[in-house]
Amino acid sequence: MPNTIEQGARPTSGPRWRRALGLARSLTTPLRPDDYLALLDARWSDRELVGTVSRVIDETPSARTIVVEPSAPWPGHRPGQYLRLGVELNGVRHWRAYSITSDPGHPAGQVSITVQRVEGGLVSPYLTEQCQPGDRLFLGDVDGNFCLPDGPAPGSMLMITAGCGITPVMSMLRELERRDALLDIVHVHVSQKASGFIFAGMLRALSDADNGYHLIERHSAEQGRLHHGELDTLVPDWRTRTTYLSGPSLMMAEFEQYWADQGDSALLNTEQFQPYIGLGHDGGSEGGHIGFRVSGLEAEAESGVSILVAGERVGAQLPHGCRMGICHSCIGRLQSGQVRDLRTGEVHGEAGQAVRTCVNAPVGNIEIEL
Amino acid sequence: MQQHTGPTTAVIPPTIAGGSGGPGHDPADPTSTNPLHRLTPAQIESIGLAFQEIHDEVHADLGARDTRYIRNLVVFERRLAAVSRAVLMASRYPPAWLIGTLGLSAAKVIENMELGHNILHGQWDWMNDPQIHSSTWDWDNVSTAAGWKHSHNVIHHTYTNIIGKDKDVGYEVMRVSPKQKWEPRFIAQPVVNLILMAFFEWGVALHDLDFEAIEKGTKDPKVLKAELRAIGRKARKQMVKDYILFPALSGRYWKRTLAANFTANIVRNVWANAVIFCGHFPDQAYTFTEDEVAGETRGAWYVRQLLGAVNIEGSDTFHLMSGNLSYQIEHHLFPDMPSSRYKEIAPRVKAICEEYGLPYNTGPFLKQWLMVQRTIMRLAFPGGGEREKAPPYVAPPEVEPEPLVVSGVNGPIPAFP
Numbered sequence: 019m020p021n022t023i024e025q026g027a028r029p030t031s032g033p034r035w036r037r038a039l040g041l042a043r044s045l046t047t048p049l050r051p052d053d054y055l056a057l058l059d060a061r062w063s064d065r066e067l068v069g070t071v072s073r074v075i076d077e078t079p080s081a082r083t084i085v086v087e088p089s090a091p092w093p094g095h096r097p098g099q100y101l102r103l104g105v106e107l108n109g110v111r112h113w114r115a116y117s118i119t120s121d122p123g124h125p126a127g128q129v130s131i132t133v134q135r136v137e138g139g140l141v142s143p144y145l146t147e148q149c150q151p152g153d154r155l156f157l158g159d160v161d162g163n164f165c166l167p168d169g170p171a172p173g174s175m176l177m178i179t180a181g182c183g184i185t186p187v188m189s190m191l192r193e194l195e196r197r198d199a200l201l202d203i204v205h206v207h208v209s210q211k212a213s214g215f216i217f218a219g220m221l222r223a224l225s226d227a228d229n230g231y232h233l234i235e236r237h238s239a240e241q242g243r244l245h246h247g248e249l250d251t252l253v254p255d256w257r258t259r260t261t262y263l264s265g266p267s268l269m270m271a272e273f274e275q276y277w278a279d280q281g282d283s284a285l286l287n288t289e290q291f292q293p294y295i296g297l298g299h300d301g302g303s304e305g306g307h308i309g310f311r312v313s314g315l316e317a318e319a320e321s322g323v324s325i326l327v328a329g330e331r332v333g334a335q336l337p338h339g340c341r342m343g344i345c346h347s348c349i350g351r352l353q354s355g356q357v358r359d360l361r362t363g364e365v366h367g368e369a370g371q372a373v374r375t376c377v378n379a380p381v382g383n384i385e386i387e388l
Numbered sequence: 389m390q391q392h393t394g395p396t397t398a399v400i401p402p403t404i405a406g407g408s409g410g411p412g413h414d415p416a417d418p419t420s421t422n423p424l425h426r427l428t429p430a431q432i433e434s435i436g437l438a439f440q441e442i443h444d445e446v447h448a449d450l451g452a453r454d455t456r457y458i459r460n461l462v463v464f465e466r467r468l469a470a471v472s473r474a475v476l477m478a479s480r481y482p483p484a485w486l487i488g489t490l491g492l493s494a495a496k497v498i499e500n501m502e503l504g505h506n507i508l509h510g511q512w513d514w515m516n517d518p519q520i521h522s523s524t525w526d527w528d529n530v531s532t533a534a535g536w537k538h539s540h541n542v543i544h545h546t547y548t549n550i551i552g553k554d555k556d557v558g559y560e561v562m563r564v565s566p567k568q569k570w571e572p573r574f575i576a577q578p579v580v581n582l583i584l585m586a587f588f589e590w591g592v593a594l595h596d597l598d599f600e601a602i603e604k605g606t607k608d609p610k611v612l613k614a615e616l617r618a619i620g621r622k623a624r625k626q627m628v629k630d631y632i633l634f635p636a637l638s639g640r641y642w643k644r645t646l647a648a649n650f651t652a653n654i655v656r657n658v659w660a661n662a663v664i665f666c667g668h669f670p671d672q673a674y675t676f677t678e679d680e681v682a683g684e685t686r687g688a689w690y691v692r693q694l695l696g697a698v699n700i701e702g703s704d705t706f707h708l709m710s711g712n713l714s715y716q717i718e719h720h721l722f723p724d725m726p727s728s729r730y731k732e733i734a735p736r737v738k739a740i741c742e743e744y745g746l747p748y749n750t751g752p753f754l755k756q757w758l759m760v761q762r763t764i765m766r767l768a769f770p771g772g773g774e775r776e777k778a779p780p781y782v783a784p785p786e787v788e789p790e791p792l793v794v795s796g797v798n799g800p801i802p803a804f805p
Contacts, residue, residue, distance in 0.1 A: 025518040045633055047625040048526035049466070057466055065519060109455030111516040312542075314686075333444060335514055335724070337523070 024113050024339030024347040026066030026104060026156040029090030039064065061089050067157040071149060072128060077216045080135040081182065082146040083119060085128050088157060092129055094122050097193040098165030098186040098262070098289075101131060102158030102339075105141050113158060113339045113347075114141045117185035117289075119217075121192035129157075132216060134182035164264065164289040166190050171199040172260035176253055178273065180208040180244070180265030186289055187262055188217055191224070191231070200230040204253050208236040208244045208265070244269070246276040257281045264289035304358075306380030310334055310388050311353060324360060325350070325375035325386065336375060336388055343377035350375050355384030421777060422674055423746050424691050431744060436687025438740050443722050446729050450514055457728045458503075458512055458520060465503060469495035477637055479644035489648040493655035494709070499528050500589075500660060501711025506727045508537055513724075529589050530623045535596035535615055545723050549668060549675045549696030556668065557675065559584070559591060560599050563767040564760075565675040570770040577768045581761075588657035588664075593619050659709070663700070666756040667716035669763060670698045671775035672749035693720040694741070699734075699750035706753070707731065717749065738781055747778035 042051035056063035069086035076082050095101070100115045116131040135146040164186055171194055177187050184207055194200050205225075209215040215235065225233035234252055236244055249256045263273055263286060270288055277286045305320040308328055313335075319328035326348055329336045339347030343361060349372045356367040357378040365381055367373060375388070427435070472491030478484040504527030506512070512520045526533050539555065547553035551567045558564040562581065563574045584591045597615055601607040630649040635642035674695040681692060700706075700714040707714050715730035718737055725733075741748040751759075759775075766772050 023513075023516065023518045023521045023523050025524075044625070044628055047629055048528060048622075054466060054470055057463060057470070106455075106517075109450065109452040109515055113516075333447070335447070335510075337513070338516070 023337055024102070024104070024158065026068065026158050027093065027160075029064055029067045029088075030093050031064060031090060063089075067093075069129065069155045069157045071151050071153045071155065073151060074149060077132060078214050080146065080214070081132060081216045082135075082149070083130050083132045084145060084149055084155075085120075085130045086155060086157070087126075087128055092122075092124075092127050093160070095129075095160040095189075096162075096165040096168075097121055097189040099160050099162040099189075100186065101129070101160050103131065104156030104158060105144060106154075106156075107140065107144055111156065112141050113156075115161075115342070117162075117189065118160070119185050119188045119192075121189055121196055123193070123196055132182070132185045132188070134216070162186070162289075164262070164287055166193060171197070171201070174202040174255070174259045175204070176256055176259035176261040177203065177205040177207075178244075178261065178263045178265070179205070180269055181210070181214075182216060183264035183266070183289060184216055186264055190262065191221075195224070195231075200224075203231045204234065204259070205231065206234045206236065206244065206249075206252060208238055208269075210239045211237055246273055249276075257285075259285065261286045262289075263287065304381055306355070306382045306384060308380050309383070309385040310336075311385055312388055319380050322360065322379060324377060324379050325357070325373075325384075328380075329375070329388070334388070338376060341376045343374055348375045349373065350386040350388035353385040353387055356381045357384060422676075422680075422695070423780070424674075424676075424680070424688065424695060427691065427744065429685070432685060432687035432691060434687070435740060435744055435746075436685065436690050439690045439721055439737075440686075442733050442736050443725065446722070446725055446733060447514070450726065454512075454726050454728060455515055455517075458507075458515075458726070461498070461502060462520065465495050465498045469499070473634060476634070476645050476648050479638050479648055480641040485644055485648055489651050489655075492648065492652040493659075496528060496652050496656040497659055497709055498711075500656060501663070501713065502708055502727060503527070503711075504529065505711050505713070508533055509541060510724050511726045528626065529593070530619055530626060531589060531593040531596055532615070532618045532622055535618070536592065539596040539598070541723070545720070548693055548720060549673065550681055550692075551675055551677055553678060555595065555598070555600070559595050561591075562764060564669045564763055566767065566772045566774055567675050567677065568767075570767075574768050578765055581764050585658050585661045586654055588661040589653075593623075662753075662757055663710040663713050665760045666700050666753065667698060667713055668696060670749070670751065670756045670759045671763070672747065672751070672778040673698050674777065690721060691746070693717075694737075694746060695749075696720065697749065698756065699748070700753050700756055701750055702753060704731075714753075738783065741781035742783055745780040748781035749778050 039051045045051070046054060050064065052062055052064035061068070068089040070089070071084055072087045073085040074082055075085070095118050098117070100117045102113055102115050104111050104113050106112075116133055118129060119132045120128065120130040133142050133145040136142045177191075179187050187205070191200070191203075191205075194203070205221070207215065207221070212218070212235070221233050224231050238244070253259070257280070261277070263270060274283075274286065274288060277283050305318070305323060308317045308319060308325055310317070310329060315329065315332050315334045317328040317332045317334070319325065326336055326338055326341065336350075337348055341348075352367050352369060352371045352373050354369055356365055357373055358365050358381050360377050360379055367378075367381075367384070373386070375386070424432075468491055472488045472495055475484050475491065476488035479488060504525070507520055507525045508522050508527065510522040513522050515521075518524055522537065529536075544554055544556040549557060549565075551557060551565060558568060561584070562577045563570060596619075597612065598607060602612065630653065631646055634649060635646040638645040674692075676692060676696070681688070684692070694717055697716040697720040699717050700710065702710070702714055712727035712730050713719060715727070715734060718725075718730035718733055719727070721737065722730075722733075738748050740746070763772075763775075
């Protein structure tokens with residue numbers, strides 16, 4: 019049976035250590051030797067990668083960088099990728115994904131993420147307001163395709179970022195600077211106000227040094243939002259640049275369309291970090307009835323409400339992890355009926371199929387083994 | 389297989405016309421003293437709502453306090469096991485043997501009962517902690533976690549005490565309710581009982597396989613083989629650990645450590661067997677026929693759980709060592725509630741019993757256990773009737789603490805003179 023709960027990444031340890039633990043396991047079955055070693059020092063647990071917060075840096079009034087020291091050597095990431103981060107609040111672990119803002123070659127092996135507070139949120143207010151050095155966080159898998167290519171960096175690049183969409187690009191810029199590969203980069207960043215510009219100090223200084231990185235700041239509260247038509251004046255050669263685009267989904271959709279119409283879509287990389295969980299492309303207005311066959315609970319979901327949310331509303335304790343269709347913690351086996359994938363709008367489902375309850379909504383009546 | 393808060397037994401076809409409002413009532417049934425039969429559908433529904441309210445309130449309140457409890461207990465159990473094993477390295481000295489064996493027995497009991505049983509129930513799944521979660525936990529027992537979760541969480545907790553449906557009623561090898569039909573094989577049950585006591589974990593593991601389905605040929609032989617292999621794998625690991633490796637670490641006195649480990653396993657088995665048998669088989673517990681529960685509502689499900697379970701009275705340590713199965717009633721009402729909360733909600737459960745004139749089955753450990761043994765002896769032979777059930781619960785009158793009077797002093801002694 020597959021595990022149905024999201025776990026931190028497995029720490030990487032040497033083959034000899036692993037072999038020793040394997041032998042000792044006969045003495046500790048069904049537990050593992052490190053479960054006993056962890057009684058002496060929690061860091062000796064080999065089960066999950068844990069990070070200790072070593073520093074917090076307030077970037078703006080509502081964004082904070084958290085520097086984490088992993089319990090085992092950092093397995094590495096590609097600049098631009100995101101990390102699944104587990105946080106325990108009032109005894110319950112919650113998982114979220116945040117872009118890594120450090121570059122993979124950090125000399126002390128530390129990793130940082132930068133978090134923007136989401137009003138009414140749960141994890142981001144903790145991270146931006148309460149998290150202190152010494153706190154323990156769980157480090158999950160690193161994932162994401164919005165990153166620099168392996169091998170040499172593209173010759174000329176354009177970064178278009180808005181708000182906290184800047185975070186994955188920061189990791190890329192750090193990497194490029196460390197590799198001495200800031201050759202020809204134009205970075206257009208939109209923030210509401212100058213005070214909300216995350217990493218403003220570092221990036222302005224980098225731009226002023228005038229060594230291949232040029233920053234164009236835009237404050238939408240005063241200057242209005244960035245319109246795709248302005249690119250011709252801001253970055254006349256945008257069509258030929260390898261572009262990294264990261265921002266709110268509506269802005270992304272607009273620019274993607276512009277690239278498809280006027281530019282070269284092959285040169286455009288977009289952050290798919292926040293899936294757009296809406297009604298899907300059809301925007302159908304159906305919902306449905308869900309029968310949870312293990313707990314015996316029944317739930318109604320109106321249009322666009324996932325199985326997970328509908329179940330939680332009636333008090334079902336359902337397994338869940340990322341709540342965005344990444345981690346497969348929330349899978350349940352469909353017994354009957356069909357579901358709509360809220361990301362794509364696609365309707366699918368057959369008896370026995372494992373579906374992710376966090377991004378699927380019922381289409382009519384369904385029964386699920388949860 | 390995450391948790392289950394008590395599904396309705398909708399899979400049992402209603403055999404009584406219009407039986408959806410409440411349990412069927414068969415006037416010819418000799419156990420029609422069953423309180424379930426005199427409750428109106430409206431009463432049953434409001435009982436269900438009252439229990440549901442307790443459940444929802446506790447689940448909304450779960451938090452860091454509960455997390456601390458279970459983590460501390462996990463650490464305590466592991467320390468106790470590690471220290472006991474270390475002490476047993478010196479098992480050549482009788483005091484070390486005794487202390488080590490006691491410690492290891494206690495650790496094994498806690499590991500199976502308050503930790504294993506309850507975590508595998510999904511009582512701690514709300515923490516979303518992969519280290520303490522029903523989908524990842526495994527226990528020091530020859531039952532595989534997956535097999536046990538099915539036979540226990542799904543079959544036993546859904547069909548509790550329904551003769552023919554709940555395979556935990558006599559574990560298919562004994563007759564513990566007069567409603568079970570007598571068969572000649574039950575003559576042997578006084579002996580079967582002793583064997584089951586000593587090797588309870590093996591009994592449970594084999595029982596997970598579902599004898600009835602095997603006999604009827606409805607069980608896929610491939611599945612059966614895979615399950616047997618899984619039990620074999622677990623058993624081998626357990627035996628290698630307890631009967632080869634740890635004795636070997638004691639060197640020349642390996643036999644003593646082996647004896648200590650064997651004793652600890654037997655102690656755990658006998659203890660678990662006693663606690664679990666006292667949960668459903670004492671005289672006070674009601675059993676049900678399939679007809680009685682046809683078309684059962686959620687409220688009636690709660691009433692059946694209440695009537696089919698029996699608590700055991702004891703100290704906090706006793707409750708811990710029994711995995712809080714001494715709060716069998718609370719456990720059966722709320723199988724996915726963290727066991728550490730049962731004691732807190734017990735007064736509220738009793739209040740509901742009192743309001744609706746329902747029994748709250750409970751008794752001291754030895755008395756309950758002896759009752760179960762008597763039943764097993766008696767029902768080895770044909771016949772045997774229902775024994776007297778508990779009357780409706782009435783809260784004991786509140787006793788005003790008597791003021792302490794010391795001769796020569798007028799009135800109670802002031803706290804701070």
